[in-house]
Amino acid sequence: MGITLSLADQIALELRADITGGRLLPGMALVEAELVKAYSVSRNTIREALHRLGQEGLTRYVRNKGVMVRRLELKEVRDLFVVRRTLELQAIAVGRPLSGEQSDRMQVAIEATTLAREREDWRSVATHSLGFHQQIVGLMCSPLFDEFFAQVIAQLRLVFCAAPDEQRFQSPWLERDREIYALLAQDDKPAAGEAMSLYLDDSERLSLALFTHSDGGRSPCIKTIPPLTR
Template sequence: MDKLLESQPGWVDSLSETRSALARLSTAERVADVLRTHLIEGRILPGTRLSEDTIAGALAVSRNTLREAFRLLAHERLLVHELNRGVFVRQLTVDDVIDLYRVRRILECSAVRATAQYTPGAVARVRAAVHEGETAARDGGWQQVGTANMHFHLALAALSGSPRVNELMHQLLAELRLVFHVMARPQQFHEPYLGDNARICGLVEAREGERAAAALADYLDRAEQQLVHAFTAG
């Protein structure tokens, strides 16, 4: 059964909070970025039908602008348009999971190896994401732990110093967050990786890029296996 936008009012309300950021530049790209961020943070579920009127009203943008944003996100494989039914958040397959992790290994492991590209600010963002996840776990906010994990991997990719890598990682992780919803017990899934994140962060801070990349590759292998199992078991 489709998950109607109206059944998840919380994330629609949070769209209204972005109006000030859109006020100066209400472009389709910026609207797409707002929606992509909501997907990365797990606020919009796979299968959700997106109402043009409701979202355009929440963001105070035109329907034409919103439609162009939808087209951009559909190109990124985050949304699908179903004839005579509307626009929906995409529901991924096990093949999508395998391909996402294939690309993540290329981007993230290469980024952590490139120690010559590290900047103090980029390394600090990795540590900040680790702290974010640990704080959310202490508070029992496992949805927030998942969001912090997204921030951690974005920060790892950002070690490369490449705006193009950053952009691609945002797209990949928005897709990945749609995959995470298959895990029925988020604490059981996310909790073991908190320690891994801290260890990889320590290696990054020590500029031991090869060891960090090896630890990350093992990490990604385990996460992929868990998600593939969840998809096939379901």
């Protein structure tokens, strides 16, 4: 039997999905009165939902402004990639050969990314690519890891929002997702792990290039994006 979520939890999940989908961006205000009206719930319920998002590192309270979607700091971006390497590489190393259902889910994510790229909807490209990596972590068959990584993905989405040129930032990843999937489908774990490791090295480098130390890492700014390694 599944866990019954409270109303506040359900709202928090919907707001997190809006962040993951790129509909709520860093710096946007989450106004209590507007959310109360939108969800037809009490202020206490909204406050509880926002508190949960704060615990997940997705929002913060700003004096005289209220709750806002967070802008991540440089050190937090580094930490996100520590988590990604730990979970995604481990999932590839210990996961069993892909089941039909797991393969189908990965293909659905890749196909959705492909369609989004054809539409030049780069925000959706990022969202669907992250969905593919959620399926990678899902190879461990751990609901706890799945839930934790869903929070990580939402934070990563806030990082990607800092890219001054979404097309340039998102263009490289679809082919590499396809490569990783093909290797997993062949049950070639060593090659899939190596491809994922290189992927994460490049993704981290490009993500860190969006931030500088000039303001303590509190806000993104444009920097020259270094080339990818192959």
